[in-house]
Amino acid sequence: MLRLHAIAAAVTVLAASAAAAPAPAPSLAEILAASPASDWRTVDPTRTLYVELPAGRVIIELAPGFAPKHAANIEKLAQAGYFDGGAIVREQDNYVAQWSQPDEKRSLGGAEKTLKAEFTRGLDGAPPFTPLPDPDTYAPQTGFSDGFPAARDPATRRAWLVHCYGMVGAGRDNDADSGGGTELYAVIGQAPRQLDRNVTLVGRVLSGIDLLSSLPRGHGDLGFYETPAERTTIRSIKLASDLPPGQQLHIEALRTDSATFAAVVRNRRFRHDAWYKVPAGRIDVCNATLPVRIVGKPAS
Amino acid sequence: MLRLHAIAAAVTVLAASAAAAPAPAPSLAEILAASPASDWRTVDPTRTLYVELPAGRVIIELAPGFAPKHAANIEKLAQAGYFDGGAIVREQDNYVAQWSQPDEKRSLGGAEKTLKAEFTRGLDGAPPFTPLPDPDTYAPQTGFSDGFPAARDPATRRAWLVHCYGMVGAGRDNDADSGGGTELYAVIGQAPRQLDRNVTLVGRVLSGIDLLSSLPRGHGDLGFYETPAERTTIRSIKLASDLPPGQQLHIEALRTDSATFAAVVRNRRFRHDAWYKVPAGRIDVCNATLPVRIVGKPAS
Numbered sequence: 070m071l072r073l074h075a076i077a078a079a080v081t082v083l084a085a086s087a088a089a090a091p092a093p094a095p096s097l098a099e100i101l102a103a104s105p106a107s108d109w110r111t112v113d114p115t116r117t118l119y120v121e122l123p124a125g126r127v128i129i130e131l132a133p134g135f136a137p138k139h140a141a142n143i144e145k146l147a148q149a150g151y152f153d154g155g156a157i158v159r160e161q162d163n164y165v166a167q168w169s170q171p172d173e174k175r176s177l178g179g180a181e182k183t184l185k186a187e188f189t190r191g192l193d194g195a196p197p198f199t200p201l202p203d204p205d206t207y208a209p210q211t212g213f214s215d216g217f218p219a220a221r222d223p224a225t226r227r228a229w230l231v232h233c234y235g236m237v238g239a240g241r242d243n244d245a246d247s248g249g250g251t252e253l254y255a256v257i258g259q260a261p262r263q264l265d266r267n268v269t270l271v272g273r274v275l276s277g278i279d280l281l282s283s284l285p286r287g288h289g290d291l292g293f294y295e296t297p298a299e300r301t302t303i304r305s306i307k308l309a310s311d312l313p314p315g316q317q318l319h320i321e322a323l324r325t326d327s328a329t330f331a332a333v334v335r336n337r338r339f340r341h342d343a344w345y346k347v348p349a350g351r352i353d354v355c356n357a358t359l360p361v362r363i364v365g366k367p368a369s
Numbered sequence: 370m371l372r373l374h375a376i377a378a379a380v381t382v383l384a385a386s387a388a389a390a391p392a393p394a395p396s397l398a399e400i401l402a403a404s405p406a407s408d409w410r411t412v413d414p415t416r417t418l419y420v421e422l423p424a425g426r427v428i429i430e431l432a433p434g435f436a437p438k439h440a441a442n443i444e445k446l447a448q449a450g451y452f453d454g455g456a457i458v459r460e461q462d463n464y465v466a467q468w469s470q471p472d473e474k475r476s477l478g479g480a481e482k483t484l485k486a487e488f489t490r491g492l493d494g495a496p497p498f499t500p501l502p503d504p505d506t507y508a509p510q511t512g513f514s515d516g517f518p519a520a521r522d523p524a525t526r527r528a529w530l531v532h533c534y535g536m537v538g539a540g541r542d543n544d545a546d547s548g549g550g551t552e553l554y555a556v557i558g559q560a561p562r563q564l565d566r567n568v569t570l571v572g573r574v575l576s577g578i579d580l581l582s583s584l585p586r587g588h589g590d591l592g593f594y595e596t597p598a599e600r601t602t603i604r605s606i607k608l609a610s611d612l613p614p615g616q617q618l619h620i621e622a623l624r625t626d627s628a629t630f631a632a633v634v635r636n637r638r639f640r641h642d643a644w645y646k647v648p649a650g651r652i653d654v655c656n657a658t659l660p661v662r663i664v665g666k667p668a669s
């Protein structure tokens with residue numbers, strides 16, 4: 070079975086009866102259906118996290134191209150079972166879901182508690198960048214690197230991941246170097262772009278973000294739950310490659326440097342269908358669709 | 370009792386222990402605490418909707434300055450009890466919550482089923498506009514009008530409301546003039562700015578958006594629930610001014626053309642506190658905080 074997830078949900082018809090209307094231009098689904106296999110990449114199971122919640126699985130792809138030390142550290146934490154029995158401790162509306170291990174005695178295994186910040190990286194040796202043609206409010210240039218929404222500043226020759234819906238970062242205290250991956254958050258609202266270059270983004274949710282975004286909101290300061298009973302338990306966070314081969318999903322992501330992705334972006338910038346009257350002709354980096362498909366049994 | 374709601378949640382410290390850190394510049398709370406009473410406006414109860422859900426109340430302010438016919442029509446629908454016993458029928462992750470009256474025989478009272486679209490309006494006679502200084506991806510100019518996020522195009526001399534988190538619109542079919550307010554949606558994810566000028570925005574959620582954003586997602590096409598049992602019932606939608614005076618909340622919104630709001634925007638563009646290392650120096654119209662306070666008993 071093949072499932073197609075349009076993660077940055079971009080289906081836009083607002084009335085039920087319009088769903089069956091004819092489309093005068095290739096639809097997103099048609100573009101993807103016509104894509105060659107070579108325009109897709111297999112998501113590396115050694116950089117994929119399965120977050121098991123009572124309601125199902127959240128799948129996260131880490132971004133070692135931007136946060137190599139954090140990605141490696143989080144992999145070690147997962148292998149040590151650090152997050153198992155942990156909890157989603159914070160759910161702030163239009164902002165983030167955040168999780169950690171409330172048991173302070175839990176072993177980090179071989180992982181570090183804190184790391185030097187990886188807020189930005191140099192352009193030299195950076196993953197290939199596919200720019201978007203439209204102006205961005207926050208950065209000189211935005212686009213996609215390795216399947217992640219990213220920004221660049223040619224003047225400073227720095228690149229960084231940007232805080233779009235579903236992006237995952239490493240919470241920190243006031244010290245820039247006080248994060249490390251023991252506390253992680255996912256964006257569940259309007260892109261909080263003011264966080265860009267202020268906190269280390271470590272990856273993005275490929276599947277199951279709705280399990281994080283639909284949780285009851287916390288009513289303590291900053292959306293923290295006021296009592297442990299309100300928290301959602303994390304059964305485990307495992308590295309996909311540590312599971313028996315039969316339990317590893319085959320996940321494919323559309324290459325963001327492919328012709329198909331360029332067609333997807335065109336489709337999203339100019340919506341030519343029976344519903345739209347005024348195509349925007351523009352797109353924000355956080356409104357682009359980053360298609361992912363899971364080949365095989367879907368996560369339960 | 371006075372409660373302060375920062376609707377476009379903008380509290381940004383990501384770790385619990387940082388909450389107590391000293392702030393070297395006036396904080397958002399300090400700016401609001403120092404604001405003169407004249408910088409606030411009382412939200413007009415004749416344009417305020419109370420949406421009663423089993424879990425609590427959602428409060429919506431209508432925008433007759435941009436959608437006068439839709440606002441008046443929705444007021445009539447509320448007065449006819451059109452939505453009472455209706456339901457949230459659609460919950461699409463990172464997109465919208467949508468509600469309607471599934472009972473097709475329900476009387477519209479004196480309201481219309483459909484209206485001519487109010488996607489944009491002329492600049493002449495438009496509500497005062499307070500522009501933001503930063504570039505926007507989608508519109509020549511963005512800012513705030515009458516407390517709502519808005520955009521303008523000096524070339525066409527048109528103005529329109531923009532699809533930020535918590536904005537409320539009137540769903541329609543493919544015909545531009547097929548909406549009218551019997552089907553309403555609220556944005557619960559990344560601003561779907563491609564909808565701007567394609568659908569009539571009728572107002573925004575002042576309080577209780579979390580009651581809409583935290584509902585289970587629908588798994589049918591476009592996020593519609595597959596069975597009526599999954600829907601959330603709407604007990605009633607009433608115009609605040611139709612309630613007995615003792616049941617009407619006194620709601621105040623910070624004037625978006627006030628000096629205090631200008632200070633709020635500066636505070637959000639340049640975060641000078643112990644946590645931020647690189648203030649963005651920019652802000653997106655959908656990342657601005659639009660403070661609202663409820664004087665008197667909060668909505669249950």
